[in-house]
Amino acid sequence: MDNTIDRLLESYGKSPVTAKIGRSPQPNKETVVKIIGLLQKLIFPGFFEQKKLSREFVRYYIGEILEEIKYNLEKQMKKAFLCAEENAAPEDVSDARVDAISRSFFEKLPIIRDYMETDVEAAFEGDPAAYSRDEVIYSYPGIYAIMVARIAHELYLLDVPLIPRIMTEHAHSVTGIDIHPGATIGKYFCIDHGTGIVIGETTIIGEHVKIYQGVTLGGLSTSGGQKLKGVRRHPTIEDNVTIYSGASILGGDTVIGEGSVIGGNAFVVTSVKPNTRVTIKNPELEYQPKN
Amino acid sequence: MDNTIDRLLESYGKSPVTAKIGRSPQPNKETVVKIIGLLQKLIFPGFFEQKKLSREFVRYYIGEILEEIKYNLEKQMKKAFLCAEENAAPEDVSDARVDAISRSFFEKLPIIRDYMETDVEAAFEGDPAAYSRDEVIYSYPGIYAIMVARIAHELYLLDVPLIPRIMTEHAHSVTGIDIHPGATIGKYFCIDHGTGIVIGETTIIGEHVKIYQGVTLGGLSTSGGQKLKGVRRHPTIEDNVTIYSGASILGGDTVIGEGSVIGGNAFVVTSVKPNTRVTIKNPELEYQPKN
Amino acid sequence: MDNTIDRLLESYGKSPVTAKIGRSPQPNKETVVKIIGLLQKLIFPGFFEQKKLSREFVRYYIGEILEEIKYNLEKQMKKAFLCAEENAAPEDVSDARVDAISRSFFEKLPIIRDYMETDVEAAFEGDPAAYSRDEVIYSYPGIYAIMVARIAHELYLLDVPLIPRIMTEHAHSVTGIDIHPGATIGKYFCIDHGTGIVIGETTIIGEHVKIYQGVTLGGLSTSGGQKLKGVRRHPTIEDNVTIYSGASILGGDTVIGEGSVIGGNAFVVTSVKPNTRVTIKNPELEYQPKN
């Protein structure tokens, strides 16, 4: 056993990139997931409580949850900054710095709520299988993924490192929907089923857009790798566009004009004019008797 | 901070649909998931226990688990009815009402077990990578998703609100397989790999059907939205049909005749005669030297 | 209620395959998942700790985790052998037998670490959205799925039953990436986004291979079922191949020559020469004004 330990120690010495020894620890995933849960309670109050949320106490309820978010979020942000800023010392990430960020973030909460209300409306109105808005809020993975993306996007805009991605990867794991925190998404966004959806970092999505499972809004090629950082690599989807399952829309110059419909499995790498229906011309299907 | 709280309170007042204040609480997700786990112990006894299930105690084991299911399920059903029936008071959802439903549901358990036995057989026989039926029962996500769908379907038929969908969305999250509780599924149903599968509310599936990852059995268009509720919108798959990965079969009038095979990525929106092999005619692939 | 119990007991008697009564219990999933977590701490030390891993204690840290893995892994392997070997008695699965396996497995840990370092490098270099290698290690589902596959593969080569599959199915559930423990995978393997990927048991993958979400490396047909066990059924992917999203490469005789690129949604069932770019020739897209 000592031999295995020696070889592992040697490996840690040789490859320090994959061995975080004597370096600042990462933000804690479980706590980040807990923060999402607390934000969900502010955004959809009463839906994720076991007991009836009474009107008499709702103000205290909000205050207490805000406090818990503030405490946890600031602690995790400190960890994130210390990880991301190589030579930072604990005193470089001041209380005041993270306090300012969390206050800016809190100002966005009512706005996130406004957006989410439109997303719930779009999901309910667009799905005959939805029995009530309550069901949509409580059990639709699309709503969860969009909520997490909207939260993470605000933190991304505030230049918080690591945490936004941990948030969206959690939603990715739970829903199969992979939305990068950098993506800009308009109101009334509707995701149906959702598994396999990928939405890249520089994507811009307008209002009243609906996408189905397996849709990719991606880059044309990533062979450029790290050299492409910061470059616009993902498409623009204008208002009132619907994209059916399995379609791929790729490239930073690709714009899907407003009101267009992209058919299932379509592979689109150039811009599409407004109000266009794009479908795969061929293939036809071949029907043969089974032998 | 007081300002944030005021703005959130204002938002709750303005948008009561997304703020469940003073209204009945939802069924509890964790408890619903626990109920699934208990049912799994009755359907596949001994497979999800840490210790050997002894013959001497098995009767007590069943009885105790049934009791625990009954207690939890009835409690959650009461919550679900109170949520779903807008003006219901607690006394409108009587003990007798939920007791009757749970008893009806329990009568289906041996039948669900019969069906699941055929599903296990189909999964084992159809997969050379399966080393034993035990492995199939214990670790195949397809088996889990089908089991949850069969359970949820019985509750759906008993008009239990919310809970069936919470169940199938849990299985969706765990397996990437999204089966609506309304779908009707015959014996010997086999799902391979499974991620990305979508099976819509009004789908009807015969016996000995096998489907692969990424298959959609969906609606043609949902632009009708809530107006389509209750209308047949999803396809019929007859006995002995195989559907390869990524294929989409859409529409309430679409019938895949028995014994047919649908090729990978095929996009089928019209009916297919029995014993037909459907493949994508084009595209051919283009082979170019990489530059 | 007694009636339901009687009918379930009758069903257990009738279908003993799906009722594990008086038989050896399965390995415990939660413990297997815990073992993965402990191995992750050895492979990427310090990344999954809440506190800074200090240089002074790292040797003890490794030793203690190894001990915990050894204890738990050997206990679960005993269960697995007793399940897999029908007539085995506890004494047939000796301490010495599982001790030997765990020692062989531990020898592979530094090698797994070497491989994972190349995978991290490939993921970071190939993704402009990656802000640091730390982020890749800590939050990329592709890295997690590959790590679990590399671990499970070593146990698979040591003929440990059940446990390798439980491991990869756990990763499948968390990431949507389904890699069979039998698959052989070279260095610098990169999975982007990942949801919906399927990699079959007899797949062989070279170095510097990159694959995207929804890619299938599968069998041509599984109608042979259990008769095909042990036969090579899945493709060979040579070095420096890139496979875009939704592509399927099927069949045990299919070889994708080195340096080739397979386009999105391509359906490849025959071998491809080195340095070839394979894309779907048709379909063209049809652009119609939306009515």
Added chain:
Amino acid sequence: MDNTIDRLLESYGKSPVTAKIGRSPQPNKETVVKIIGLLQKLIFPGFFEQKKLSREFVRYYIGEILEEIKYNLEKQMKKAFLCAEENAAPEDVSDARVDAISRSFFEKLPIIRDYMETDVEAAFEGDPAAYSRDEVIYSYPGIYAIMVARIAHELYLLDVPLIPRIMTEHAHSVTGIDIHPGATIGKYFCIDHGTGIVIGETTIIGEHVKIYQGVTLGGLSTSGGQKLKGVRRHPTIEDNVTIYSGASILGGDTVIGEGSVIGGNAFVVTSVKPNTRVTIKNPELEYQPKN
């Protein structure tokens, strides 16, 4: 095993007093203990929190804890009334009834706090081993036992069944100090060490009283049993009395006049005039060489 079960069932049938079958369940001990913990957070805010309690949030903190107490306390009170009132049906214990009790109880909280402040002062001033008032609040078992007794006493005065006793028995278990909820206790009450103290139901204690470990304030004889219920059976201790360890003061007519001191192990069954020092006259000790 069936035999054991049959005999137990028979025993349950024969002795229904000790077999609560088909009867209302008891209040939940764990929840009652949790309520004590929440009340402790209101009475000594910030002392039992992991993080600094910030001035900005303290109002919300109180509100949220009050809400949690209210919810849990009312739920447990309903159970308690249903247990205590033999033929009560759930509807007999209305929401309004328990709401009224919890509101009356909440009005006492600031008063309990006033009393506890004097108790802390007495404990600190009287104990040279106390390093700070913080230490007294945070770690002195006497303070905990008095706090629980003051809380339980208010509920006892509001005629809440079962719960007050569950509370004081919890404190008894934790501290070895057994104070019946019926006891009336004045300000500046100090318990030192505390283990083995017994204070009976009808005891009356004045202000500035100090008692040591092993002191009994009890009844003269309990051979009257249930016939004595409601009768004054325990002593009156006037202001500024000190009672040293192991002393017993018994009987409902016994009054220890103000300013008196009762010596260790004294056994007092008749009243004592004010400002009296009571010590054991004999025994003298006998000093013999050890053989």
Added chain:
Amino acid sequence: MDNTIDRLLESYGKSPVTAKIGRSPQPNKETVVKIIGLLQKLIFPGFFEQKKLSREFVRYYIGEILEEIKYNLEKQMKKAFLCAEENAAPEDVSDARVDAISRSFFEKLPIIRDYMETDVEAAFEGDPAAYSRDEVIYSYPGIYAIMVARIAHELYLLDVPLIPRIMTEHAHSVTGIDIHPGATIGKYFCIDHGTGIVIGETTIIGEHVKIYQGVTLGGLSTSGGQKLKGVRRHPTIEDNVTIYSGASILGGDTVIGEGSVIGGNAFVVTSVKPNTRVTIKNPELEYQPKN
């Protein structure tokens, strides 16, 4: 740090009695406590459940709990025998051996229940502060301590090592009542308050005995130490005896004759005839004005 480790290792080598390295592990305290909780559910069914215990399920409830006790108790007994029997190997403690013990023990359960019913009756009838028998069962520490002693005594008679003492020490910690598992205790045994009571290994107690807090039924001197093992060292208390708080009754030849009453703080080392009232003759108390 390495220095500290070396010195500890050296200390372990030097004093192996206090370093259990490479030796069989102890029975698990938490599991033993859990077993007590399960037995409590069989002895007082329904009192320690959150939900109403329904008549329909009670047989299954018993069966399932018995099974859980059997599994856990046998596992802990195996550990206990391996600890106690120095050179035993796992195979020396056969399944059959512990199965036989647990079956013998189960036969005593209805008898323990009969005894406990009399203890509850004695506690209720003897205490004017008791509001109901439910309260006595649910919250009296004396009842808990007696129940644990009766359980542990049966295991002690079956020569189970370690576990009986772990059980009574748990009750000692919770209640302050220290009853050795060897003590023989008759029906209608009543402990009031209880803290500080000590009842030694070879004590024999008749029926209708009542003792108060701080009573010791002990040995005369333990200077004989291990040489006295097995010798009768503790007193006999005949039927209908009452012993008031703080009294000590010591010695293996000491018999308190039936119907006697021992006064508070009395120190009794010789036998007492039936129907005798024993009180401390002196001391009188001295009443002086406080200066």
Added chain:
Amino acid sequence: MDNTIDRLLESYGKSPVTAKIGRSPQPNKETVVKIIGLLQKLIFPGFFEQKKLSREFVRYYIGEILEEIKYNLEKQMKKAFLCAEENAAPEDVSDARVDAISRSFFEKLPIIRDYMETDVEAAFEGDPAAYSRDEVIYSYPGIYAIMVARIAHELYLLDVPLIPRIMTEHAHSVTGIDIHPGATIGKYFCIDHGTGIVIGETTIIGEHVKIYQGVTLGGLSTSGGQKLKGVRRHPTIEDNVTIYSGASILGGDTVIGEGSVIGGNAFVVTSVKPNTRVTIKNPELEYQPKN
């Protein structure tokens, strides 16, 4: 409800001593208890593990536990210093300061182990009811209380505030034995039964001392209160003294000479020469027929 909140806020403002708002939080009790548990694993290795502690891993086991203790203890010490030193800022309690203390403390661990070995020996040899030294280590409350006192005493000598007292109060709660961390205790210290024992801050106890339940080694009077801080207030017990149950020995000038025996319930406030047997001269007992 708002009214209650206002009155509580007002109370917090008025009595800031009992309201820790905006002040440093206390050390965490749960963590301090966890530290005790970790130290127990180092002092009695293998006794508090579920699995056999193997010789191969014991060095790593020690190292890892030391690391966990160091991390937690230093974190709690920082909290303790910040609480105790009124105007301290976090930077005043440097890493180096707490690191130095924990290293000094660790040096004492092998010595504590040496002492504890003698305590175990004394407990085993002195108690005919002890079946093995294992049983003594694993289940005797006296051993636990002494161990905690020895640990806390070392931290007390290192001037660590708050934590030593939290430790001994935890042991007090669990065992009923209240030993102040300041007490100095020699080797071969034996506590039998223990409930109700009090040992004051400035007590000095020699070697081979044995005390029974209910013994007080206390101060003569605490009416001096805080003015007596630092003064010697508690007795000296020389080597080979035995003190029987319920005895009180009080006062800073009181010395019990070596080899003496103090009888049950004796009340000793002056020094006793060596080798003296001290018993209560009177009272004789009075034997009357019970009427």
